Amino acid sequence: xxxxxxxxxxxxxxxxxxxxxxxxxxxxxxxxxxxxxxxxxxxxxxxxxxxxxxxxxxxxxxxxxxxxxxxxxxxxxxxxxxxxxxxx
Numbered sequence: 497x498x499x500x501x502x503x504x505x506x507x508x509x510x511x512x513x514x515x516x517x518x519x520x521x522x523x524x525x526x527x528x529x530x531x532x533x534x535x536x537x538x539x540x541x542x543x544x545x546x547x548x549x550x551x552x553x554x555x556x557x558x559x560x561x562x563x564x565x566x567x568x569x570x571x572x573x574x575x576x577x578x579x580x581x582x583x584x
Contacts, residue, residue: 499528499575501542504556504568508538511562515584520555521581524548533584543578 502527504513508530511560517530520581526548543554 497544497575498546498549499541499573500549501571501580502540502542502556502568502575503533504540504555504565505536506559506566507562508559509536512560513538513556513563514523516560517552517556518581518583519537519571521552524551526552529555529578529582529584541573542579543575570576 513529514532517538521528521530521542524544526542526544528543530538530540533539540552540556542549553568553570556566556568
Protein backbone atom coordinates (compact mmCIF):
# COMPACT_ATOMS: atom_id res chain seq x y z
CA UNK A 497 0.00 0.00 0.00
CA UNK A 498 1.32 3.43 -0.96
CA UNK A 499 0.04 7.01 -0.95
CA UNK A 500 1.20 10.00 -2.97
CA UNK A 501 0.15 13.65 -3.06
CA UNK A 502 0.57 15.15 -6.53
CA UNK A 503 0.31 18.63 -8.02
CA UNK A 504 -0.07 18.87 -11.79
CA UNK A 505 0.79 22.16 -13.51
CA UNK A 506 0.13 23.35 -17.03
CA UNK A 507 -3.12 23.64 -18.96
CA UNK A 508 -4.96 21.27 -16.65
CA UNK A 509 -8.16 23.05 -15.65
CA UNK A 510 -11.19 23.13 -17.93
CA UNK A 511 -10.08 20.02 -19.84
CA UNK A 512 -11.95 17.33 -17.82
CA UNK A 513 -8.77 16.43 -15.91
CA UNK A 514 -10.63 15.74 -12.64
CA UNK A 515 -13.40 13.67 -14.24
CA UNK A 516 -10.97 11.53 -16.22
CA UNK A 517 -8.65 11.12 -13.23
CA UNK A 518 -11.63 9.94 -11.18
CA UNK A 519 -12.76 7.43 -13.81
CA UNK A 520 -9.22 6.10 -14.23
CA UNK A 521 -8.63 5.82 -10.48
CA UNK A 522 -11.91 3.98 -10.00
CA UNK A 523 -11.07 1.55 -12.82
CA UNK A 524 -7.69 0.84 -11.18
CA UNK A 525 -9.23 0.54 -7.68
CA UNK A 526 -7.13 3.48 -6.44
CA UNK A 527 -8.56 5.58 -3.60
CA UNK A 528 -8.15 9.29 -2.94
CA UNK A 529 -9.33 12.59 -4.37
CA UNK A 530 -8.66 15.24 -7.01
CA UNK A 531 -9.43 18.97 -7.05
CA UNK A 532 -8.66 22.21 -8.87
CA UNK A 533 -6.31 24.49 -6.94
CA UNK A 534 -6.63 28.27 -6.86
CA UNK A 535 -3.27 28.69 -8.64
CA UNK A 536 -4.57 26.92 -11.78
CA UNK A 537 -2.98 23.56 -10.99
CA UNK A 538 -4.72 20.28 -10.15
CA UNK A 539 -4.01 18.56 -6.85
CA UNK A 540 -4.66 14.89 -6.11
CA UNK A 541 -4.02 12.11 -3.63
CA UNK A 542 -3.74 8.51 -4.81
CA UNK A 543 -3.64 5.59 -2.39
CA UNK A 544 -3.49 1.89 -3.17
CA UNK A 545 -1.33 -0.78 -4.74
CA UNK A 546 2.08 0.69 -5.64
CA UNK A 547 1.93 -0.29 -9.32
CA UNK A 548 -1.58 1.11 -9.75
CA UNK A 549 -0.67 4.36 -7.99
CA UNK A 550 2.39 4.64 -10.25
CA UNK A 551 0.08 4.17 -13.25
CA UNK A 552 -2.04 7.11 -12.03
CA UNK A 553 1.04 9.31 -11.59
CA UNK A 554 2.23 8.36 -15.09
CA UNK A 555 -1.19 9.25 -16.51
CA UNK A 556 -1.03 12.64 -14.73
CA UNK A 557 2.08 13.38 -16.79
CA UNK A 558 -0.10 13.18 -19.91
CA UNK A 559 -3.59 13.99 -18.68
CA UNK A 560 -6.70 13.94 -20.86
CA UNK A 561 -6.52 14.85 -24.55
CA UNK A 562 -7.11 18.59 -24.02
CA UNK A 563 -4.46 18.98 -21.32
CA UNK A 564 -0.92 20.23 -21.69
CA UNK A 565 1.03 19.09 -18.61
CA UNK A 566 4.19 21.05 -17.78
CA UNK A 567 5.10 19.49 -14.43
CA UNK A 568 4.01 16.79 -11.98
CA UNK A 569 5.25 17.18 -8.42
CA UNK A 570 4.99 13.96 -6.36
CA UNK A 571 5.29 13.68 -2.59
CA UNK A 572 5.04 10.34 -0.79
CA UNK A 573 2.87 10.21 2.33
CA UNK A 574 1.92 7.60 4.89
CA UNK A 575 -1.21 5.67 3.80
CA UNK A 576 -4.31 6.65 5.78
CA UNK A 577 -6.76 3.95 4.70
CA UNK A 578 -8.52 6.21 2.18
CA UNK A 579 -11.61 4.58 0.62
CA UNK A 580 -13.21 5.45 -2.70
CA UNK A 581 -12.19 8.20 -5.07
CA UNK A 582 -13.77 11.65 -5.06
CA UNK A 583 -13.71 14.88 -7.04
CA UNK A 584 -13.50 17.80 -4.62
